[in-house]
Amino acid sequence: MSKTRQVRLLAVDVDGTLLTDACQISPATSRAVQHVIQRGVQVVLASARGPSALRGIMMELGMSSLAICYTGALTCRISSHPPLEVITEQRIPLPSAHDLLRRALNEEISVGWFAGEAWFIPGWDAILQRESEMVGVVPLVDADLLQRGEAPHKLQCIVGEPARVPLLAALARTLPQDCVGQFSQATYLEITHQQVNKATALLALGHQLGIAPSEMVAIGDGENDMAMLQVVGLGIAMGNAPPLVQAAADWVTATNNQDGIAMAIERLQAEGWLS
Numbered sequence: 001m002s003k004t005r006q007v008r009l010l011a012v013d014v015d016g017t018l019l020t021d022a023c024q025i026s027p028a029t030s031r032a033v034q035h036v037i038q039r040g041v042q043v044v045l046a047s048a049r050g051p052s053a054l055r056g057i058m059m060e061l062g063m064s065s066l067a068i069c070y071t072g073a074l075t076c077r078i079s080s081h082p083p084l085e086v087i088t089e090q091r092i093p094l095p096s097a098h099d100l101l102r103r104a105l106n107e108e109i110s111v112g113w114f115a116g117e118a119w120f121i122p123g124w125d126a127i128l129q130r131e132s133e134m135v136g137v138v139p140l141v142d143a144d145l146l147q148r149g150e151a152p153h154k155l156q157c158i159v160g161e162p163a164r165v166p167l168l169a170a171l172a173r174t175l176p177q178d179c180v181g182q183f184s185q186a187t188y189l190e191i192t193h194q195q196v197n198k199a200t201a202l203l204a205l206g207h208q209l210g211i212a213p214s215e216m217v218a219i220g221d222g223e224n225d226m227a228m229l230q231v232v233g234l235g236i237a238m239g240n241a242p243p244l245v246q247a248a249a250d251w252v253t254a255t256n257n258q259d260g261i262a263m264a265i266e267r268l269q270a271e272g273w274l275s
Contacts, residue, residue, distance in 0.1 A: 005215065005273065006215065006274075006275060007041055007217045008041060009041065010217050011198075011219070011228060012043065012044070013047060014045055014047040014048075016256050017221045017260070017261065018045070019256065025057070025061070028262040029262050030060070030061060032265040035265065036265055042064065042066065043064065044067060045058065045067045046228060047067070047071075048156075048184040049135060050074075050117065050153075052117050054069065065078050065079055068198060070153040071196060071197065071198055071224050072192070072196045074153045075089070083117070086116075087208070089153065091115070092153070092155065094149070096178055096179050097155060100171075100191060101146060109158070109171070110125055110127040110157070110159070113145055114155070116153070119139040120142045121139045122142065122143060122145045127158050153192065154190055155192075156188065157171060157189040158188050168183075172189055175191065177194065179194055182222075183222065183224065198225060198227060199228045202218070202228055203231060214233040216233055217232060217233060217235075217273065219235075219236040220235075220241070221237065223245065225237075226245055229250075234268075236250065236251045238256055238260045239256075239258065240257070240260075251264070251267070253267070
């Protein structure tokens with residue numbers, strides 16, 4: 001069945017999609033995204049990352065300020081400097097956040113507590129050091145994180161090697177009823193409020209902008225992108241996406257290391273989605 005129509009909003013995942021494995025935006029990808037923006041299409045980053053880790057990427061691409069952060073827990077306008085403008089948000093209830101933090105620490109899982117612009121950690125380790133370098137954000141150390149009184153938008157749990165992934169899987173299976181966990185990468189578990197996902201946030205943003213789901217295209221590579229790929233007019237999976245994610249999409253493009261975004265945008269142009 002043909003779905004060809006004009007796209008008004010392009011939602012793009014970041015890690016494993018927009019960025020290469022070296023956390024770079026390739027020249028071809030940059031040109032392609034800017035081409036879409038010049039055609040009057042609203043480009044929105046939809047990421048598990050927070051505002052601080054998206055700001056530099058958005059500035060590099062010359063994008064508008066709209067972003068879906070924390071896998072959909074926070075939709076906001078990001079300017080070149082804080083503060084950001086919150087559009088919609090849904091935080092993890094504080095008792096559940098404290099319980100999950102305690103359990104992660106007991107299992108020696110590296111954990112981050114994300115609230116608004118801020119990223120808090122209970123202390124440094126090699127995994128968090130690498131994560132900080134990768135996203136270009138320095139977290140705040142709070143040794144009393146279990147006493148923190150501001151509810152987080154997201155808890156991020158990371159293990160350093162595949163052999164420890166079962167610890168994350170066990171945590172994901174035993175979350176409080178008001179929470180949901182989604183894997184953004186094999187060793188990254190992103191925990192948010194139970195009602196949060198990228199699809200719900202994207203639909204809410206589209207409603208505010210007067211853009212129907214049928215006028216949206218989404219591109220992603222992770223488990224946490226699947227719902228988003230399925231609610232839009234056209235869902236595109238990256239070539240590096242797992243088979244389950246590819247099966248949820250309408251198209252599959254090349255990998256993030258092979259200019260998959262640029263190739264997808266070229267096909268959108270060829271098939272009439274872009275004027």
